[in-house]
Amino acid sequence: xxxxxxxxxxxxxxxxxxxxxxxxxxxxxxxxxxxxxxxxxxxxxxxxxxxxxxxxxxxxxxxxxxxxxxxxxxxxxxxxxxxxxxxxxxxxxxxxxxxxxxxxxxxxxxxxxxxxxxxxxxxxxxxxxxxxxxxxxxxxxxxxxxxxxxxxxxxxxxxxxxxxxxxxxxxxxxxxxxxxxxxxxxxxxxxxxxxxxxxxxxxxxxxxxxxxxxxxxxxxxxxxxxxxxxxxxxxxxxxxxxxxxxxxxxxxxxxxxxxxxxxxxxxxxxxxxxxxxxxxxxxxxxxxxxxxxxxxxxxxxxxxxxxxxxxxxxxxxxxxxxxxxxxxxxxxxxxxxxxxxxxxxxxxxxxxxxxxxxxxxxxxxxxxxx
Amino acid sequence: xxxxxxxxxxxxxxxxxxxxxxxxxxxxxxxxxxxxxxxxxxxxxxxxxxxxxxxxxxxxxxxxxxxxxxxxxxxxxxxxxxxxxxxxxxxxxxxxxxxxxxxxxxxxxxxxxxxxxxxxxxxxxxxxxxxxxxxxxxxxxxxxxxxxxxxxxxxxxxxxxxxxxxxxxxxxxxxxxxxxxxxxxxxxxxxxxxxxxxxxxxxxxxxxxxxxxxxxxxxxxxxxxxxxxxxxxxxxxxxxxxxxxxxxxxxxxxxxxxxxxxxxxxxxxxxxxxxxxxxxxxxxxxxxxxxxxxxxxxxxxxxxxxxxxxxxxxxxxxxxxxx
Numbered sequence: 001x002x003x004x005x006x007x008x009x010x011x012x013x014x015x016x017x018x019x020x021x022x023x024x025x026x027x028x029x030x031x032x033x034x035x036x037x038x039x040x041x042x043x044x045x046x047x048x049x050x051x052x053x054x055x056x057x058x059x060x061x062x063x064x065x066x067x068x069x070x071x072x073x074x075x076x077x078x079x080x081x082x083x084x085x086x087x088x089x090x091x092x093x094x095x096x097x098x099x100x101x102x103x104x105x106x107x108x109x110x111x112x113x114x115x116x117x118x119x120x121x122x123x124x125x126x127x128x129x130x131x132x133x134x135x136x137x138x139x140x141x142x143x144x145x146x147x148x149x150x151x152x153x154x155x156x157x158x159x160x161x162x163x164x165x166x167x168x169x170x171x172x173x174x175x176x177x178x179x180x181x182x183x184x185x186x187x188x189x190x191x192x193x194x195x196x197x198x199x200x201x202x203x204x205x206x207x208x209x210x211x212x213x214x215x216x217x218x219x220x221x222x223x224x225x226x227x228x229x230x231x232x233x234x235x236x237x238x239x240x241x242x243x244x245x246x247x248x249x250x251x252x253x254x255x256x257x258x259x260x261x262x263x264x265x266x267x268x269x270x271x272x273x274x275x276x277x278x279x280x281x282x283x284x285x286x287x288x289x290x291x292x293x294x295x296x297x298x299x300x301x302x303x304x305x306x307x308x309x310x311x312x313x314x315x316x317x318x319x320x321x322x323x324x325x326x327x328x329x330x331x332x333x334x335x336x337x338x339x340x341x342x343x344x345x346x347x348x349x350x351x352x353x354x355x356x357x358x359x360x361x362x363x364x365x366x367x368x369x370x
Numbered sequence: 371x372x373x374x375x376x377x378x379x380x381x382x383x384x385x386x387x388x389x390x391x392x393x394x395x396x397x398x399x400x401x402x403x404x405x406x407x408x409x410x411x412x413x414x415x416x417x418x419x420x421x422x423x424x425x426x427x428x429x430x431x432x433x434x435x436x437x438x439x440x441x442x443x444x445x446x447x448x449x450x451x452x453x454x455x456x457x458x459x460x461x462x463x464x465x466x467x468x469x470x471x472x473x474x475x476x477x478x479x480x481x482x483x484x485x486x487x488x489x490x491x492x493x494x495x496x497x498x499x500x501x502x503x504x505x506x507x508x509x510x511x512x513x514x515x516x517x518x519x520x521x522x523x524x525x526x527x528x529x530x531x532x533x534x535x536x537x538x539x540x541x542x543x544x545x546x547x548x549x550x551x552x553x554x555x556x557x558x559x560x561x562x563x564x565x566x567x568x569x570x571x572x573x574x575x576x577x578x579x580x581x582x583x584x585x586x587x588x589x590x591x592x593x594x595x596x597x598x599x600x601x602x603x604x605x606x607x608x609x610x611x612x613x614x615x616x617x618x619x620x621x622x623x624x625x626x627x628x629x630x631x632x633x634x635x636x637x638x639x640x641x642x643x644x645x646x647x648x649x650x651x652x653x654x655x656x657x658x659x660x661x662x663x664x665x666x667x668x669x670x671x672x673x674x675x676x677x678x679x680x681x682x683x684x685x686x687x688x689x690x691x692x693x
Contacts, residue, residue, distance in 0.1 A: 008486025012475065019474050204470045208531075211434055211464035212487040213456055 001221075005214050009222025013196070017226065027192055031184050031234045035241045038180050039173065046132040049074055050096040054081040059107035065118065068144045069100060074136040087121060097123045098133050110148065174249070177242035178334035179303040182264075182326040184238060186297035187290060189231050189265050193272030194282075194289035196223050197365065201280040216365045220358075224269055231265040232258060242334070251337025260329045260343070263350040267322055268293060270357025277365040297323035325349035387412045387539050387570035388433065392442030395428050402428040404593035405442065410572060410586075412538075415565050417584030418574035419682065425593040426574040427467060430543045433572070434464045447538055460488065463532035463540040467547065469524050471531060473517035477508055480516055480531055488535035502530030505560060522553030529560060533569070540564060542573040546580065558583050578679045587678075589685055596689040601678055608676045608684060610634060611650040615643040616669040617661060626664055630656050635687050644680055 017023050051069060055062050069075045078096050081087055087099040101119035103109075109116030120137050122130040197219075200206035209219070235258065242248040271292070276285040299305065300314065301323035307315055318324050325346040332338045332346075340347070388410035395403040403425040410416040418426045431437040433444055435455045444451045449458040471480045481502055485495045503509040506526035508519065516524060525545060533540060542561070546554040558580065565571050573584065581587055582601050589597040589604075597604060617623045623643055627636040632653045635646040647653035650673055661668050676684075 002489070004489065004491075005487050008483055011486070012472065012479070012483050015479055016472065016474050203473070204466070204468045205472055206470075207436065207466045207468075208464070208470040208528075209487075210436060211459065211466070212484065213459040213489075214487050215456070 001215055001217050006218045006222040006225070009214070009219055010225040013223055013226045017230075023192070023195070026188070027230045028234070028237070031188050032237055032241065034184050035177070035180060035238045036245075038184075039177055039241065039246050046129050046136075047074060048076045049098055049129065049133045049136075050078040051075040052079040052081050052087065052090045052096040052099045053077055054084065054087055054099060054101045056104045057102050057106040061107040061110050062102045065102060065106075065141075065144055066100070068140050069137075072136065072140050074133070074140075091121060091123050094123070097126070097129060098137070100137075173246050174335060175331070177246055177248045178330040179301075179327045181235060181238045181242065182323050182330050183294075183297045183301065183303050185231060185235060185261070185264060185326070186268060186293045186301075186323045188234060189227070189268035190272035190275070190289040190293045191286055192230065193223065193227050193269040194276045194285040196227075197273055197276035198280050198282040198285045199276075202282060217362050220270075220273055220362045220365055223273060224266070224361075227269050228262060228265045231269065232261055235261045239334075248334060250334050252333035253339065254333075256340065256343070257330065257333045260326065260333075260347060260350060263347065263354045264322060264326045267350065267353035267355075267357035270354065270359075270361040274357070274360035274364045277361065293323075296321040300324065301327050303327055319349075322350065322353040325353070385412050386410060386445075387414070388416075388444065388446050388572065390429075390433070390442075390444040393429065393432060393439050393444055394441045395425075395432060395437065396440045401593050403432070403439075406590075406593075406595045407442075408588055408595060408598055410570060412570055413565060413568050415561060415571045415573065415583065415585045417581050417587040418572065418590065419576070419581050419587055419678075420574075420590035421576070421686070423592075424590040426590055427543055428593075429590070430464075430541050430572070430574060434462060434541050435459055436464075460535065461537055461539065463535070463537040465528050465532040465540075465542045465545050467543045469521070469528060471516055471524070471528050474515065476513050476515055477503070477519070477527060478512045480527065481534065484531040484534050490535050498534050498536075502527070502534065506530050522549050522556070525549055525553070525557060526560065529557070533564065538568070539570045539572065542571065544574050544576065546575070546577065554580070578677065578682070581678050589682060591686045591689050594689065597681075597685050604681050605676055605678060608681055610646050610648065610684070611673055612676045612680055613645045613647060613650065613653070613657075613671055614639075614674045615645055615657065615671050616641070617643070618667045618669070622664070623661065623666055626660055626666070627657060630660055632656060635683060637683055639679070644674075644683075646680070646684055 017027070053066050053069075055066065066077060070077050075098070079090060081090070081099070084101075087101065090096045091099060099121040101121065103117065103119070106116050106118065118141065120134070122133055124130045197206070200209065239250065239254075239257070243250050272285070272289050275288045275292075276282075279285045279288060297303065300307075300310075300318045300321045302318070303323070307318050307324065310318065328346040329343050329350070332343050336342075386409040388408075390409070391407045393403055393406045394401070406425075406429060418429070420426050428437065432439045433446060433451060435451060435458060439451070446458055447461045449461065451458065472483070475483065478499070481499050482495075485491065485498065490498055503512055506523060506529070508523050508527060511519060511523070516527065519527065529542075529545065532542075546557050549557065554577070561571055561573065561583075573580075575581060584601065586598065586600050587604060588595055597607075599607070615623065615627070620638060620641060620643055624636050624638055627633055627643065627645055630653075632648045633645055633656075634648060635644075637644055645653070645657065654671060657671060658668055
């Protein structure tokens, strides 16, 4: 391999990129935009659940219970209903996610200590929100019941004192942003390089290129070099947005994050070059790149769905999804501040990916026409 | 075929720059190049002539290492296209059929790129760059995007990039297609300059007037080499007499004359008709009578010296016609 020829290719790529606004937008603006959109839009926290209240008792006790729901911050009373029929209509129409039904004898039952029942109807079509709402409602009702006891003389024998580490406030944004960086880079990296070789075939420039003594590894690495640079800039930009705008903590080593990013980028961009060289069409190669990187990265990496909760078969498949390792690394570095030893397994996973990506890229690229 | 055994030009005899033997390329069941053998002498301008699909481009791509032959081999500057491909690529220049420099790079950036790939640098690069800019007549436009250059200048730049490393052998695949006649003539002046400086030039074309510029010509049809000689010898090799016929309705006359007895071939040649016959004396009255019967006016009918195109048409017919 000749360093000069490799650099001649890399230099040409940089000049071409600089003159192509479409590629520049794809390379720099798109990741930034996605981080902002996802960062603001995806939040798994459930707040202000829309609640309808059917208060059949209408006493000061029943009003206190409704106030307790409202004051919690998790529910907002959206409607007050008159009849049972309305409750179903509200849920079906999606106007509210939950209906609190307080039966007629609520105050009397409370006074008589008869374990006054209240009913909560939940819209189970959004199971995630329903489960979380149920948890909140349970807590609110228990607390309400406890406050009704005249003397707090009941001391529990065992009490669990929970504390959540690494993300004390359980902000889902803290979970999402580091994972998002990994998912974003999965899409962008392979997509960027999926254009490069195919474009040369489509424009006919490849023919002149392969007639020169340039070695195929020089072409592959010469093209990779600028894109790895762009990928690293993207990682830095996305991390900066996460830290500065969303207040996500960066507890670990930034250098380690960049090193892991290089491994991941080599794999993903090698894969992009492989697809580009194998398909020789920009449209096909881009679509293929999105297919093989985006969907697995989104669904099987643990970004949204915890891998531990997946069926066993999918858990096995997830080992082949490089974003899985990268997400472990980004979350580990951002949230836990862990170092090399803790991430070694994932880093090895990424290293294997980069070797596979590069091997595929250099094998698929043939210096032969047709 | 006697032409294939014709003596090589003196240049070719001394030390062949290209030696092709039994070169064959199959694409599936289709034979693109069929057992082609020939030598090209050092410093020669060797023309490759034939209709589209005759196998010219495929042959050039095999000789420049862009395609692997199915069988057969070739030696270029003493290097095998099968075994010494990487070294070989440093010794040859190649300019493809379609303009294939980077349109989104400037003239100078294209030159720098190919200089980098061919390992030309330092003083030599400056010298070669100045030469290319002057040769192509684009000294003023060094910083312009290549896309904005007129086609004629693009072709000259492409030629410059193809020879930036001063290769002893240059392959040009239909280098002037789409270029106007004046620019074409200018391009051939450059080819002559290179040839005089000792470069062997292997050029394919389908322009007959360009074929006349070559020292020797190889005629290809359906993947086979059907004739190989100097333009003058090829023209002189036509044994059958050729008649030029002028009438008031040439398209009708072609159909009419083609079927007559004693007529081997009739084809349009501008406004006239070229008719290849078995025997001049016998054919003349037959042709006049046929035109007369059809109500066409015969303006003139005379024997002429064949041009290369006539030779080409005749050879293709002898070889079994175009696909």
